[in-house]
Amino acid sequence: MATAYLRDDHYRIIGIIKTNxxxxxxxxxxxxxxxxEYDPRSNLTRDASYRxxxxxxxxxxxxxSSVD
Structure with a gap:
């Protein structure tokens, strides 16, 4: 499983994207x-509630959008 970290301008981690x-x-x-989550087979992104x-x-x- 590959992991990518998204960082802000001060190099603080603001998010993580894991690819299976x-x-x-x-x-x-x-x-x-x-x-x-993003599913490349359907090319759709869903939120935490699967919408x-x-x-x-x-x-x-x-x-x-989740960054405070």
Whole structure:
């Protein structure tokens, strides 16, 4: 499982995106709360409640919108 860390201008971790072997990506905030997931097979991004929020990978936007 590959892990990517998103950082702010001060290099603090604001989010984490993990990619599993099937290509599905799951986003977490800095406190490891689940924010959503992106499935490349359906090309849809879903929020933590599994509601579709858009097509394509919207995970970075989900992470940035969760920053206080």
């Amino acid at each position: 072997s099937s290509g599905k990506q799951i986003a977490h905030d800095a406190h490891y709360r689940r924010l959503g 579709v929020i858009g097509s394509g990978n919207q995970l970075p936007a989900l992470i940035w």
